[in-house]
Amino acid sequence: MAKEHTRYIFSMGELKRKDNSIAFKNEKGNFYIPIEDTKELYCMNEVSLNTKFLDFISKAGITMHFFNYNGNYSGSYYPKEALISGDLTIKQAHAYVNDRLSIAKAIVQGIADNVHQLLYHYYRHGKKELKPFLDWLKDDVREFLDKDVDIKQILFIEGQIWSRFYDSFKYFLPEDFIMNKRVKRPPDNPINALISFGNSLLYTKTISAIYRTHLNQSISFLHSPREGRFSLSLDLSEVFKPIIVFKTIFYCINNKKLQVAKHFDKSVNYALLNDSGKKIFIESFENRINETFLHPKLKRKTTYKSAIRYDGYKLIKYLIEDVPFKPFSIKDKC
Numbered sequence: 001m002a003k004e005h006t007r008y009i010f011s012m013g014e015l016k017r018k019d020n021s022i023a024f025k026n027e028k029g030n031f032y033i034p035i036e037d038t039k040e041l042y043c044m045n046e047v048s049l050n051t052k053f054l055d056f057i058s059k060a061g062i063t064m065h066f067f068n069y070n071g072n073y074s075g076s077y078y079p080k081e082a083l084i085s086g087d088l089t090i091k092q093a094h095a096y097v098n099d100r101l102s103i104a105k106a107i108v109q110g111i112a113d114n115v116h117q118l119l120y121h122y123y124r125h126g127k128k129e130l131k132p133f134l135d136w137l138k139d140d141v142r143e144f145l146d147k148d149v150d151i152k153q154i155l156f157i158e159g160q161i162w163s164r165f166y167d168s169f170k171y172f173l174p175e176d177f178i179m180n181k182r183v184k185r186p187p188d189n190p191i192n193a194l195i196s197f198g199n200s201l202l203y204t205k206t207i208s209a210i211y212r213t214h215l216n217q218s219i220s221f222l223h224s225p226r227e228g229r230f231s232l233s234l235d236l237s238e239v240f241k242p243i244i245v246f247k248t249i250f251y252c253i254n255n256k257k258l259q260v261a262k263h264f265d266k267s268v269n270y271a272l273l274n275d276s277g278k279k280i281f282i283e284s285f286e287n288r289i290n291e292t293f294l295h296p297k298l299k300r301k302t303t304y305k306s307a308i309r310y311d312g313y314k315l316i317k318y319l320i321e322d323v324p325f326k327p328f329s330i331k332d333k334c
Contacts, residue, residue: 004039005038005039006039006040006042006286007022007038007042008042008044009041009042009045009047010044010045010275010278010279012046013025013048014026015041015043015048015049016049016050017052018030021033021034021035022034022038022053022057024047035056035057038060038062039061040065041057041062041063041064043064043065043067044067044069044278045067054077057079058079059079061079062079063077063078063207064078065207067200070272071193071196071197071200071273072200073200076204076230078207078208078211084214088214088215088319089216089219092215093219095221096220096225100151100221101151102325103315103318104151104154104221104222106326107221107238107239107327108141108145108157108161109141109142110238110239111158111161111238111239111241112137112161113239113329113330113331114239114240114243114329115161117242118242118243118247119133119168120134127171130168130171133165133168136164141157144157154222155222158222166179169191173250173253174254176190176260177191178191179191190260190270190271191249192271193264193271193273194249194252194253194258195249197273197278198241198245198246198248198249198285199237199241201245201282201285202244202289203230203234203237205289205305205308206230206233206236206240206308209236209308209309209312210230212309213309213312213313215312215315217230217231217232217233218230218231218232219231220232220234222235222238236311236312236327237308239311239327239328240304240307240308242330243328243330244285244289245285247288248284248285251284252281252284258273262276263276289304289305290304290305291304293333297334307328308328314326
């Protein structure tokens, strides 16, 4: 199978069709992007395009994601859904009404397991201060989720996992990247900027993955379904944040790939990545999400990017065959 590429456009310009290729024009001239192996286009700056171009990429099955200059996610465009199943949508809605809690619990347990596995690496390398949090993740969270709890309580424990996770950064990240509190809109320091940018990239990857299944993007289980967002993508991306987003962040920081003075915008208190910082982070992010590993059930090598789509298939298997839904585990690699 030919490799499917993700293309990033960082400068302002115009996208249009040129023969059977994607042409990008800016002040430096014309650049051509082959359409055959392109599956995602990321526009990280202002671009102009027309409906003729959208029709062209729609026929090629290409998804587009738009970010503004500051790195904030603006929205996505994907072709008319070819994989539509009214029967599955009915089952998905039925599961939301009748079995939302079990799916939400599985997602939160998956977050706890993957955060535990990520931090256990630092614990084994001398960060013994992490032990109380690791014990809480391993024992207390599971015990809590085994109880008869409602969705508000499940969301509360999810919030506690992330809050305590952020608080653990002080044990293994340099002082420039210590987090005082999580601030999203807009981020107010370098670590918040990295988390927001990384989460947005993962969210768009999950949108693309779900597009290639028969699932309905708007019917979710942990997050409340809302107008104006693909809430199922928020659900399925959660367990991959420790594996993809935070592994990328920790790698870039601890290997000095990203430095506050060099790769963040000083004019906004270093709360936004500059252009060179975005490119470094995206390169590391793409390397991580496309990293291969041996899948124990599929008996072949796959990537974390594919694992997101497989979680969609696992959810479908639950909805159709009542097979228990267990999100991806970095420990089990499936």
